[in-house]
Amino acid sequence: MSSKVPTVRQTNWISTIPHLVIMGIIILIWHQFNQEKAFLFGAITYLAISISLRNLIPKDHRNGIRNNNAEKFKDAIPDFEKSYAFFKKHEWIDKYRFITLLSSSKMSYQEMALANIGFCYSQIGDGIQSKKYYERTLKEFPESGLAKSALKMINAMEKNASKDHM
Known part of the structure; x- marks a missing residue:
């Protein structure tokens, strides 16, 4: 749903590096359990953690x-x-x-x-x-x-x- 109210979103692109590192660690953890679907499970886990943090804390x-x-x-x-x-x-x-x-x-x-x-x-x-x-x-x-x-x-x-x- 789009809004009539203006929204400004500025991204600090350098901070995406730690995100990729965190996602990589999660993928490596999943790799220990399921090598074939480690990337998929890692990405889903990262997404779930990310959404949860942004919805619960702020x-x-x-x-x-x-x-x-x-x-x-x-x-x-x-x-x-x-x-x-x-x-x-x-x-x-x-x-x-x-x-x-x-x-x-x-x-x-x-x-x-x-x-x-x-x-x-x-x-x-x-x-x-x-x-x-x-x-x-x-x-x-x-x-x-x-x-x-x-x-x-x-x-x-x-x-x-x-x-x-x-």
Whole structure:
């Protein structure tokens, strides 16, 4: 099902190397039991582990994405706040997500959560909160292209709005 809400996915391609190593190890383990179908069983096992990790650990984030895609922006905000709090508390999971979650995302879950909260506030018409969260995203993640772009857009709109009132 496609969504009307824009989604940004950036991949850290270098992190696919550990994924291939992990898959190779799983295939070697299966090779000890069944040489003929080791590759198939290894790939299926890797896929099952990958899907399980991404569905179980960042469940609040996934709920937020689900609500966001359903355009339930007010409902998505608490989910993203819970996601941020979880990954802030367990920063090592987020930092090493290429192994702990088998995720090749360039953005951390913390950065995604803050930017998504900013996006949700913009969609419900709360520009002040939206700007606050994008600024917070940039404060914590100075290289966040998503937050930089959003703030440029907000600042341009504010500038145009102030011109209109003159």
